[in-house]
Amino acid sequence: MNKTERLLAIVLELQRKKVVRAEDLAALFETSVRTIYRDVQALSEAGVPIIGATGTGYSLMEGYFLPPVSFTAEEAVALLIGTDFIEQRFDNLYRVRAGAARGKIEAILPESVRQEASSVRQTMRLLPSNPSQAASSLEREYLETIRQAILDKRKVRFQYARKIADAEGRRHSVRTVAPYGLALLHGSWMLVARCELRQEIRHFRLTRMDELIELEERFELPARFELKAYKPADDRHLRVHILINPDITDKIKESNNYYLEDMEERPDGLHAFFRVRHTDELLQWVLGWGANVAVLEPESFRNRIREEAENMLKRY
Known part of the structure; x- marks a missing residue:
């Protein structure tokens, strides 16, 4: 990064944040604090109203705003592909906003950059890993409702279908939650929320x-909760x-199973290791590969697969 690029980047960083220390700028741009002092002095002399406070x-200065900057073809492609992703995966409001944003971005691009960006985008396409993963209209509707409830800090209520039945054989329940x-x-899309149940x-x-409905009841987000830093507790204690x-090694690797932890190539084949909460979480996946896979551990899961195979045989 040359000096001109760094000066512009410093202004953008100051515009993005309220206060920035020289040490932080130096670390961000991989230069010395003394260089940052000189850069700030140069910007001040050029008329940029920078206020410095010791310590x-x-x-x-409040009210100062840098006019729109130009984009390189690569930067334009990154932004435009981002709008494509939002249109695919977000709710209807953001789908519309993404389309509007794309139009604005394309409008301010120089003709040469716009054509180059268009050529690059024609060589790329975003596709879900599974056609069934394309967001349904109901999922988009729920996404918008929950997103607004999070902003309003209001609780939501919905009926929820568990993947695996509880100890009493029930799979459906009504949940009232504080959406975080x-x-x-x-x-x-997953909702991270505090469940009252x-x-x-x-x-x-x-x-x-x-x-799904948004309730009038409000909630307070815990002071220390940050979604970006949040890590759920790992309760997958059962090893399979x-x-x-x-012959199907490549297909297994491409399946990208969520519970897969490790794989080892051995003389007798590919050994795969999974961690799950319940073996039911792997049952359909294992059965789907037929005789091409064999459960070695735990013994209870081997017996469950055997029972399912016998039941299947009875149907034929």
């Missing part, structure tokens, strides 16, 4: 929700060991 840092945030995981933070797939036919 606090630098800030821009949304995460896109393996192509599916379980009295702890739980995760809920939007595709398993029904009859599976032997895989070498």
